[in-house]
Amino acid sequence: MPPPAVDPLGSPPNLFTSAQSAFTDTAHIDFRGNWEVQSGRLVCTGGNAGQAARLSLAEAMTPGHALFIHADHEPTAGALRMRFASPGLSPSRQLTDTHMDFEYITSGESAYAATRIDLQPTTDYAGSVDDIQAYDLSTVDPNDVPCYVLLVGGDSNSANATSQRFGDEIPMSARETPFDPAIWYLPLLLATGNYPTTDSVRHVPQPCIEPVAAVEARRMSPVHAVAGELVEWCKARGRPLLVMALGDPGSGLQGSKGVWGKDVVPDPGQPQMFDEMLAMKAAVEALGPAHEIIGAVWSMGANDLTGAGYTAPGQWVDQMVDFVADVRADLADVPMVLWSVGEHYEPSPYDGRGAAMLAAQLLLDKDSGDARAIERFRVVTPETGNELSNADDPHYDAHGMQQNGRDAGQALLSLLG
Template identity: 70%
Template structure:
């Protein structure tokens, strides 16, 4: 049986099944309306030989599986989600072994024959019956006798949420996420000769954790009721604001234009600590400033558009023990705000606190230059990753050095909320979504997460804005490699002992030339060398790469897009390609249906950028 969790993404597991048996796929933790799809294919390129979908368990019966040849290896994927938003939960190699019940009975053997196995198959070990939410759990059985190789199965029962079963070793491991008891669990093993034994049935009871584990997110300085404006006792409306339908609105009839709404804080702020203000804004005229006051006034911008809904106050600019937040409108302001929040960032500020670091870089599909524009085509509600003050990013901004729209400065960390500014644009990128999949992992290590946002439109390996360390192309040669080194130097200069833990890259879309990408010196060689240089000069860490989109086929429409994607998939650590597979390297194929334009447009919608980010983040998490 394949046992997966809906909360896990991109897990790689090797699976062995026996011809003539039903293979059951079970996914726990599914939300209402979600379904499970299982595919089995000859490789990562060919269409599936088997594809089954169900709202619960998916059973692949012997008749369905008979298309698979005994002794061969295949590629399987377990997907879950809703109609237009599914994700890979588990994937890997699937090996078809001979039937547990041989068609021809073996010849009787002499018990004294030394060729007979001296020890029968045995499985021992006692799984711990008690587990705790947020605390790692692990159990590995001991197997002896019989004939290797062995195949393990969870014969019956369902593991608690957060625990996963490894069919290659029989291990049960993970971190429980819910208080629950699962009983009737039976773990079994089968050897190469078809002999099977099982442990006695057992149960795992998960208790509540003793308290918070890891780095907690800084709390909102306003209560939930204050942020939602159900409680407004702390607000001085100054005759220019009113509360209606959960929002602060200005102006009001007969009011004094330009008067600030004053929101009292429960305690004075700490000078020298970085702070962050965010809210939902609707504005049809004028501008708004959000700043701390009394005493002093913190620096602020004129926020003139809905997506301009936050203010960062660096530690050096927080000079007074402010006691309130002022929302200061211009005299012609017409708009409203809601969901008002403020944070003291001192426990997560990368200028002070050692952080985990990931690099998200490459061409425009790793940046925010090509999806729809905030305020023009997409609203702020298009953000699919919740704000988390433990996520920060460091912008590249190679061309200008700053981007006032998002208050971004080259190589200066700031809290991450879309639209981020890797390049000069106010569009959606995958950066926040990648980080959203990893911030919990970093928090469990007691560290915030900082993203080095290095995307640059048009970049690649083949005479474009060039990422190659050794490129000699005039003007653009090695310029992006130099950018990477410059950002790494800026990271090191922050002071704390930051650690780069992984990288995500988008490469290939600007390098399509229609030839054989695996020829010596061509794209495949360039990518392998790029990974080698990164691990040698930057950080020896796991990496994920987005392939070119399944839709992408530029003129002259000769199959060069599909050829590049097939070549890229050979680099995946699980591709089985001995010549090209790279260790600790995953290739993620973007979901179809999220492309921005037609077949000749390699880019993605705002949702597509974020879905790509989630898939890449999950794939990287599986390697950490």
């Protein structure tokens, strides 16, 4: 792995001061008779319905630079647009719920030397914002800047498919990893190719913030937490971090959704995930800069509890050994981490098949002493107490997903050195 750079990469700074973001300094705001600061939040009063709050920037933006706006958004009615303005207006969505709290403007959409940010409400909007942040992403944009690349893939415990849902089950404050503009990701989005809720398009890089849209859902994933453990390593070597978000719910190495093997022919209607992995690699390469894959984190096994002998010749352990070898041959020869099934997971018919899978997976750790141990490969067992429901359910709550992410990120970091 490369040594630290002579000139490390710094994350782009927030274009507002901390006081401006928190609205303790409001000299940069034109309230337009429709907004005021109440208890530290910028509140739309409706006093001049439909008028935008205008937040002046210290310097004009550079056309052609990717831009990002993020705020703590609490709407109760109507919709809000957050956009760069004067001159022109950047593209924006109608933000109608708390989980819609950011706006990403690609370099191709950034056409004006904007001098402010407008918070444009509909005439029926009621709500408030706080902690508004804005960024020029030109120094970290994967379309222009070489990145280190990390793959996070496998079953639903690697994706945003089955944990707690933002907006009604968990608040946005459930995010435990701070936003860092130097972390980006590529969505998979097999079902539709786009997910407007997170402004995501299949294989198009975007700044990383939960929910990370591997699938079309607004649930917590471990992706940002994994990346949060690795981004400083990347920046110390002069590059941002780009994550291939490649989770596929229900998938594994065996059964009707055993779709990850290189030579597997899936059942009708099922994806061939090894091919999907290579397609995402091709999408990374097509961006242009010389991106470099540095590692992979996998969640496998929960959907492979056949009850058969997992360590028998040709069964799960051998299949995983072959899978790792194929990935290293066809994707990149990199260190990897596997999330094992949890110690809590013992589904019907309650015959010990969960514990047997866990024991089999631990044999693959580089330090297990078993003849089938894989070099540069760590197995991480999720912490107990973070399960989503019961022993029949292999999934984790929002905190658990993020803790799993941190544990895997730290394990991969130990392999990177």
